[in-house]
């Protein structure tokens with residue numbers, strides 16, 4: 271279904287849409303204040319972008335360097351071509367350990383690979399431990415935002431879900447109370463877990479280690495208690511050196527939520543003596559995107575979510591309207607690379623205002639890439655017919671002054687006599703909330719001729 | 724061909740020209756590091772105690788209400804022994820964990836703790852209240868300086884900047900998500 275169609279669903283509840291819009295704008299404003307707290311902010315963005323340019327241009331060597339160093343640290347390294355292989359690797363590790371209970375912290379990559387569905391259908395119990403992710407897991411939904419997974423839900427809905435799943439008091443929707451209940455419920459899960467799965471924020475080629483950032487501490491609660499840690503990492507998450515963490519840790523949290531740094535920035539290099547540590551390097555379309563020169567930059571993304579919070583479309587359409595693992599502006603340039611046909615409406619879900627590119631901490635030219643995708647979609651004949659038809663006519667009209675002038679005359683006349691149904695009809699999405707304007711009596715050209723010549 | 728070979732081949736087939744890796748310049752720091760880190764930490768719901776007299780006395784005073792104490796700081800006794808801490812159920816009882824921080828970052832309040840200072844990796848997370856001791860001299864301005872001070876990379880190392888928190892329900896902040904509900908920093 272197209273983005274516009276799915277948005278209609280979201281817009282049905284107007285107060286909630288307003289709340290969503292305003293809340294994300296508030297997060298964006300916190301980012302603004304926070305970024306201004308660092309005088310060299312713009313320089314940091316450029317550095318981050320250049321470091322990622324270097325990574326992408328040399329990623330084969332960095333991957334091998336990373337693997338060599340991780341192996342030397344006593345970490346098992348696996349390579350996965352796609353989501354399916356990634357899921358098979360995770361499953362084989364779980365089976366090797368005869369494990370049943372799995373706790374997982376936030377990882378967009380595992381969402382992308384549909385790991386939970388895979389494991390559940392094979393009889394394993396997977397518990398998402400990030401509060402927002404646990405909420406959407408109870409609701410049997412995917413996250414609607416990459417940093418704020420349950421931002422589309424109001425507290426009353428969370429209260430209902432918790433009442434049903436972890437027996438909280440009916441009608442008590444106090445966030446403090448609900449969070450405490452989730453804490454107790456998840457503490458049990460942490461203590462009993464056989465395997466902890468995490469994502470990776472940064473993989474360091476030079477040292478073979480990786481960094482995971484959270485505020486809740488859920489990744490660490492899982493990993494340090496369980497006998498096995500599996501870290502899942504997209505190959506583009508690499509950075510060359512340990513010192514580069516300085517640049518990225520200064521940018522990430524400020525861009526994401528406006529806080530100065532996440533409360534926990536955990537650096538993993540070796541397993542505990544009584545623990546096994548695995549890292550899975552996943553391609554799943556990334557090398558394909560790397561090959562598309564115009565879209566290569568999209569692989570710099572550090573998943574901060576700032577482009578979503580600032581996007582006037584995302585704020586008013588909600589994460590689910592994108593029908594993709596990563597929603598919002600960055601998702602709209604990543605998803606067409608996975609499946610152009612399915613996601614052909616996404617590059618049009620933008621005003622091209624450029625706000626996304628302005629806030630992006632790694633300076634991805636998001637709005638320009640959206641525009642590039644539109645052209646690819648048109649070249650492939652995948653754009654929608656009415657728009658293509660009207661654009662063709664527009665081209666003919668605008669290229670001939672004579673035709674333009676004559677048609678203008680007709681239009682001014684007809685605007686005043688045509689029935690409203692011409693614009694307010696079901697075939698015309700633009701007319702849904704709009705009316706025809708009152709036409710001017712004459713064109714500027716006619717006016718100029720009369721008054722000035 | 725293995726997946727590794729396939730992935731690497733697809734990359735090498737692109738024949739990309741390596742882009743230059745930039746140098747990270749030195750950025751200007753803060754004049755008053757202690758004031759800055761104190762303000763940042765307090766903004767992140769951390770209680771900051773500037774120790775004028777005896778550190779051990781200050782810590783003892785702060786932890787007096789707790790029964791289950793684990794200390795990695797000399798001079799403070801743990802009430803739980805090694806054997807106790809082998810079971811997850813007793814780990815779950817820990818109320819106060821006291822550790823030494825190695826580097827403090829004024830700009831964001833993050834304090835570096837290598838695993839050798841934690842006694843067990845899980846302890847700074849599973850405890851109800853985390854206490855961190857940091858020396859004045861080890862406070863730096865920003866993350867670049869902090870990383871350059873970490874000469875030995877531990878098997879596990881942590882920058883901790885506050886108690887565990889979440890805002891996943893309607894963006895309303897709750898302190899004490901999965902880990903510590905309180906954090907106290909002693910600046911010595």
Ligand code: SF4
Nearest residue numbers: 571572574575577630
């Ligand atoms: S594209 Fe940029 S702004 Fe958007 S999530 Fe990625 S890093 Fe953040």
